[in-house]
Amino acid sequence: MGDKPHSGVSYYEYKLEGVMKRFNVDSFTFNWDRWGCYVDFRYKGELYRIEHSVEKARSRGVELRSGSESFIEVVRTLDDLADIIERGIFGLETWLRGIRCLPGSFEMPQYFKALGFNEIPEGPEDVRQRYQTLTSQLPSDSNEKDVKLEQLKKAAEAALHYFTENRSNLQ
Numbered sequence: 001m002g003d004k005p006h007s008g009v010s011y012y013e014y015k016l017e018g019v020m021k022r023f024n025v026d027s028f029t030f031n032w033d034r035w036g037c038y039v040d041f042r043y044k045g046e047l048y049r050i051e052h053s054v055e056k057a058r059s060r061g062v063e064l065r066s067g068s069e070s071f072i073e074v075v076r077t078l079d080d081l082a083d084i085i086e087r088g089i090f091g092l093e094t095w096l097r098g099i100r101c102l103p104g105s106f107e108m109p110q111y112f113k114a115l116g117f118n119e120i121p122e123g124p125e126d127v128r129q130r131y132q133t134l135t136s137q138l139p140s141d142s143n144e145k146d147v148k149l150e151q152l153k154k155a156a157e158a159a160l161h162y163f164t165e166n167r168s169n170l171q
Helices: 010-021 053-061 067-086 090-100 112-113 124-136 142-170
Strands: 027-030 035-043 046-053
Touching: 010 027, 010 067, 027 067, 035 053, 035 067, 046 053, 046 067, 046 142, 067 090, 112 142, 124 142
Parallel strands: none
Antiparallel strands: 027 035, 035 046
């Protein structure tokens, strides 16, 4: 694995705390078991999860013996990422964009689906743009247009409320 001999798991628990401070993350959790690990953290109101396992490593040609070794690899990777960010190459947002964590039983709200989203949009501006685009594409038939316009309006209001409600819950 290339670790220094003095670098056991407790060292990496300590190191993870330092890395999270470098990311300006106040709240995080982590765990490992015999075969894998995870690190969960909230950054700018979004929940992220980094997972690794003996099996995932093996599928990529890397031999790890335990979940604690996978935890060490995750912490080392996050530390490397903090170094890259501190060099000013990209912000953390760029690196995290693809790993947002949604709860396992998450069902996307119907109002987002009604606006044509396949996943929760980045923010309220995306909702406003989508609403504007959809309303401009409505058919000219006034009865159908009025009904559809009302449906889109209600969906957009609910979607905007989602961001207002979640932003206040996360602060």
